[in-house]
Amino acid sequence: MKLMRLQLKRFVNNKILVGIILFVVLAFLIMISVPLINADTVSPLVLLSSTLKLNYIFAVAFMFIAYEYIITLKTQNCAEYFSSLKNGLFLFYSSSIGTVLLILTLFSVITSGINIIFYACNYAVNKEYINQILLNIFLYIFLTSGIFILIGSALTFFKKRVHGYAGMIVVCLFTSPIFGILGTQFHSNFNLNIYPLVDLFDFSTPLVDWTPVYSFGFPVSSYQFQRTGVFVFILTAILLFKLINKQKIKAIVLSVTSLCVSLAFILLYFQPVSKVNLSDNPINGFAADQYYYGVLNAEQKSQPAEFSVSKYKLSLDIDRKLSGVAELYLADIASSELIFTLYHGYTVTAIFDENNNRLKYDRVSDYITVYFKTVPKMITVNYCGQGNRFYSNAQGISLPGYFPFYPQPGFKNLYNHQEMGFEKYEQAPKSLYEVSVKAPKKVFCNLPETAFNTFSGEADSVTLISGLYETAQINGIDIVYPYLFLTENYPQSTMFKEIEGFINNHKELQKIKKIMVVANINNTSAYERMTVYDDYITCTNVVGISESYTNQLLNSEKKFLQNILNLYENVKPAYSQLLLSAKENPDTEQNRLILIFDKKLNSSGDSFLEATKKYINSDSTKTAFDFLSNWEAD
Amino acid sequence: MLEIKNLNKSFGGKAVLADLNYSFDNGIYGILAPNGAGKTTLLRCITGIYKEGRKTVFYNNDLLVKIKDYNKIIGYLPQHFGLFKNLSVFDALTLIANFKGLDKKSSRDNIYNCLEVVNLSSEVNKKVRALSGGMLRRLGIACALLGDPNVILLDEPTAGLDPEERIRFKNIISSLSKDKTVILSTHIVEDVEALCDEIIIMKKGEIITSGTCEQIRESANGKVFFVPEEILKKGNSKYYVLSKSIMNGTNYVRILSSEFAKPEFAVSPTVEDGYMCIIEND
Numbered sequence: 001m002k003l004m005r006l007q008l009k010r011f012v013n014n015k016i017l018v019g020i021i022l023f024v025v026l027a028f029l030i031m032i033s034v035p036l037i038n039a040d041t042v043s044p045l046v047l048l049s050s051t052l053k054l055n056y057i058f059a060v061a062f063m064f065i066a067y068e069y070i071i072t073l074k075t076q077n078c079a080e081y082f083s084s085l086k087n088g089l090f091l092f093y094s095s096s097i098g099t100v101l102l103i104l105t106l107f108s109v110i111t112s113g114i115n116i117i118f119y120a121c122n123y124a125v126n127k128e129y130i131n132q133i134l135l136n137i138f139l140y141i142f143l144t145s146g147i148f149i150l151i152g153s154a155l156t157f158f159k160k161r162v163h164g165y166a167g168m169i170v171v172c173l174f175t176s177p178i179f180g181i182l183g184t185q186f187h188s189n190f191n192l193n194i195y196p197l198v199d200l201f202d203f204s205t206p207l208v209d210w211t212p213v214y215s216f217g218f219p220v221s222s223y224q225f226q227r228t229g230v231f232v233f234i235l236t237a238i239l240l241f242k243l244i245n246k247q248k249i250k251a252i253v254l255s256v257t258s259l260c261v262s263l264a265f266i267l268l269y270f271q272p273v274s275k276v277n278l279s280d281n282p283i284n285g286f287a288a289d290q291y292y293y294g295v296l297n298a299e300q301k302s303q304p305a306e307f308s309v310s311k312y313k314l315s316l317d318i319d320r321k322l323s324g325v326a327e328l329y330l331a332d333i334a335s336s337e338l339i340f341t342l343y344h345g346y347t348v349t350a351i352f353d354e355n356n357n358r359l360k361y362d363r364v365s366d367y368i369t370v371y372f373k374t375v376p377k378m379i380t381v382n383y384c385g386q387g388n389r390f391y392s393n394a395q396g397i398s399l400p401g402y403f404p405f406y407p408q409p410g411f412k413n414l415y416n417h418q419e420m421g422f423e424k425y426e427q428a429p430k431s432l433y434e435v436s437v438k439a440p441k442k443v444f445c446n447l448p449e450t451a452f453n454t455f456s457g458e459a460d461s462v463t464l465i466s467g468l469y470e471t472a473q474i475n476g477i478d479i480v481y482p483y484l485f486l487t488e489n490y491p492q493s494t495m496f497k498e499i500e501g502f503i504n505n506h507k508e509l510q511k512i513k514k515i516m517v518v519a520n521i522n523n524t525s526a527y528e529r530m531t532v533y534d535d536y537i538t539c540t541n542v543v544g545i546s547e548s549y550t551n552q553l554l555n556s557e558k559k560f561l562q563n564i565l566n567l568y569e570n571v572k573p574a575y576s577q578l579l580l581s582a583k584e585n586p587d588t589e590q591n592r593l594i595l596i597f598d599k600k601l602n603s604s605g606d607s608f609l610e611a612t613k614k615y616i617n618s619d620s621t622k623t624a625f626d627f628l629s630n631w632e633a634d
Numbered sequence: 635m636l637e638i639k640n641l642n643k644s645f646g647g648k649a650v651l652a653d654l655n656y657s658f659d660n661g662i663y664g665i666l667a668p669n670g671a672g673k674t675t676l677l678r679c680i681t682g683i684y685k686e687g688r689k690t691v692f693y694n695n696d697l698l699v700k701i702k703d704y705n706k707i708i709g710y711l712p713q714h715f716g717l718f719k720n721l722s723v724f725d726a727l728t729l730i731a732n733f734k735g736l737d738k739k740s741s742r743d744n745i746y747n748c749l750e751v752v753n754l755s756s757e758v759n760k761k762v763r764a765l766s767g768g769m770l771r772r773l774g775i776a777c778a779l780l781g782d783p784n785v786i787l788l789d790e791p792t793a794g795l796d797p798e799e800r801i802r803f804k805n806i807i808s809s810l811s812k813d814k815t816v817i818l819s820t821h822i823v824e825d826v827e828a829l830c831d832e833i834i835i836m837k838k839g840e841i842i843t844s845g846t847c848e849q850i851r852e853s854a855n856g857k858v859f860f861v862p863e864e865i866l867k868k869g870n871s872k873y874y875v876l877s878k879s880i881m882n883g884t885n886y887v888r889i890l891s892s893e894f895a896k897p898e899f900a901v902s903p904t905v906e907d908g909y910m911c912i913i914e915n916d
Contacts, residue, residue, distance in 0.1 A: 010720060081715060086704040
């Protein structure tokens with residue numbers, strides 16, 4: 001204790017180090033000042049986001065602090081004396097690192113405290129979110145800066161200070177978000193996927209540059225702790241090897257043990273995981289579906305199933321990713337093979353019939369074809385994996401019914417290029433579902449809950465969500481919503497009023513029993529922002545729920561026409577630009593539509609606009625091309 | 635008893651210490667050697683800083699680095715000693731006491747005793763950065779003395795000190811208890827002569843001789859001459875110039891020679907003459 005007190009005194013007496021600490025505190029205060037001032041309009045997640053935004057800067061600052069604090073051993077000619085003592089260097093380094101960690105702990109406690117107090121003052125306290133705050137700050141501020149403290153300490157082993165500084169610069173380059181650009185460069189220029197390697201060295205907090213995912217928060221999953229373990233144990237190995245200088249065998253044994261632990265962590269880290277990834281990684285980032293369906297041109301097809309599923313029994317184990325066993329009870333089989341749609345992120349490991357005979361199957365992108373000799377009454381599909389934008393991990397689940405996270409009969413055209421998202425959900429026939437989810441958190445489902453995380457009932461689909469959710473009831477409708485979205489300016493009562501108004505204005509929705517707010521990454525598609533199922537709705541936000549409803553009613557062609565119309569009426573320059581590019585490349589279907597639209601507009605003016613609006617809002621199943629081609633002014 | 639057995643040390647293939655063997659009893663030992671002869675390397679090996687010393691240096695027949703109370707047995711003052719400048723003298727010593735694993739209760743008394751020995755009691759609250767070079771070396775000695783170790787190693791302890799500080803240093807070393815082993819390395823013969831019970835002379839990584847001051851001095855008996863320069867120029871015997879001086883307008887040269895055949899110019903040798911005789915003869 002006395003040693004720590006003296007080391008602390010040594011720290012406090014160093015003006016440069018104290019200056020850097022003050023800089024860190026000042027930077028933190030500046031970052032959080034905006035959310036604190038606007039406390040009534042921002043969610044606690046915004047404050048947490050501001051707290052975590054500078055975590056990389058804090059980490060670099062702490063690396064510099066650790067380096068400068070420990071290097072005094074050499075610059076003040078103490079190294080030889082401490083080397084002469086038994087465990088002198090080890091004790092010096094451990095107590096010095098301990099001192100910097102103590103200061104970091106204090107900083108972490110203060111940042112956690114501010115976030116918790118802000119949350120507690122504005123919300124009914126939910127223990128789950130308090131845990132989130134603590135875990136986030138522990139991971140992104142304490143552990144990340146802790147790693148950099150160890151790096152700074154290890155860099156003091158260089159004989160010359162200039163080498164230590166060069167080392168720090170190299171570390172900064174390799175761990176900065178700038179390094180992430182390399183992933184994109186390698187992928188676009190050499191078609192090499194080095195994103196996993198880039199991610200390993202990316203110490204900045206993910207998601208903080210985006211609007212918070214209110215039902216998820218910021219990722220604090222096991223893989224991130226494993227990544228931390230990799231670095232902590234590698235650095236510990238280096239430090240132990242260099243510092244236990246008088247007992248070499250002990251040093252080697254401890255260092256090798258540390259390296260083995262680090263290796264174990266690295267193996268765990270690279271296991272498949274369902275991440276909430278908003279990076280520009282095209283393979284599993286926010287634009288993963290655009291890349292898969294748009295750039296890679298993955299096959300998409302539509303074919304109805306010549307059988308029905310009378311009952312689904314889904315057993316899902318959700319931790320790092322989803323591992324599922326789907327038992328499908330089949331009926332009315334009128335073909336020699338069974339066709340299903342299952343999102344390509346999920347790998348099928350085996351398919352069995354009711355007698356436990358393994359069935360052959362083919363898999364092409366999202367489509368599975370199962371072959372059989374004798375007509376099965378039931379098949380079991382074992383599968384595992386993860387969606388890219390639709391996550392399922394220990395921290396949260398976002399698996400809406402339109403997303404095939406379990407085998408769904410028939411081939412379905414999933415992706416809508418124009419919407420850059422999933423296609424409009426077409427209601428499936430009702431089936432009986434028995435769903436059990438093994439997950440650490442409470443899971444919410446459209447089906448009635450029969451036991452903890454076990455659900456059963458008749459429905460056209462299954463939606464599973466979990467995370468920072470609360471439930472409420474308005475006029476008999478259950479609402480599952482992310483409580484952190486609410487602020488003083490948008491309280492629960494306003495949300496309830498909005499939902500009530502929406503339901504009352506749409507008599508066709510009388511069957512709706514549940515509204516579930518589902519988190520979605522990069523939800524540009526109107527069909528993802530709101531989906532209407534047989535007796536429930538999923539939407540990505542309650543704000544503007546009526547508009548979302550209207551938008552999802554239109555088919556994609558009508559939506560396209562509406563967009564052209566909006567541009568013409570509201571943003572003329574953008575319309576002119578659109579027209580120009582359509583003239584340059586008149587062969588695409590969409591451009592042909594634009595050109596016909598413009599031609600009719602020029603010839604018929606307002607009457608054409610009126611007719612177009614009428615067509616968009618009508619129940620007409622005519623294609624936009626047919627409408628435009630056939631429309632003639634009276 | 636501190637023993638060195640078959641100690642070898644080389645840097646980049648060049649032998650710096652070659653098969654050293656020596657036993658140190660209680661008393662003050664002076665390692666006298668020219669620069670680069672391996673004095674500092676030898677002390678660093680004894681302290682275990684260099685790994686070669688970890689298997690070749692024994693204390694009471696046990697490997698020194700394996701001894702549990704190692705930090706309480708060895709006190710070391712390196713040639714380039716420094717302490718954390720932004721701590722006070724007392725805090726710096728408390729820090730060292732902690733690293734040495736000294737008992738909390740006794741460390742305070744121990745610190746004050748050491749400071750008294752090195753005559754720094756009045757500077758106890760001063761920042762280390764405010765100490766003069768001499769004071770800093772004395773603080774280094776205080777660090778070496780902390781915990782009352784049995785073996786004290788002092789590497790060039792008087793280098794760069796002014797005459798007053800050197801006298802003070804000598805007084806400190808003389809005041810140390812006689813039941814300790816004190817080894818000081820230096821190339822300043824005067825320091826050794828004034829302090830040491832035994833002198834070890836090293837050259838090119840080897841101990842070429844050892845003995846008391848008298849024995850070292852005797853090795854130059856009949857070989858030291860104080861000769862007018864003119865006479866020296868006329869002869870053709872081989873000699874080594876120890877010093878030059880002017881007396882009554884005549885240039886005199888103090889030489890070391892085993893061939894010079896004019897006994898009327900012979901003078902009594904000093905320890906330095908003995909040391910030079912050994913070094914040059916070898």
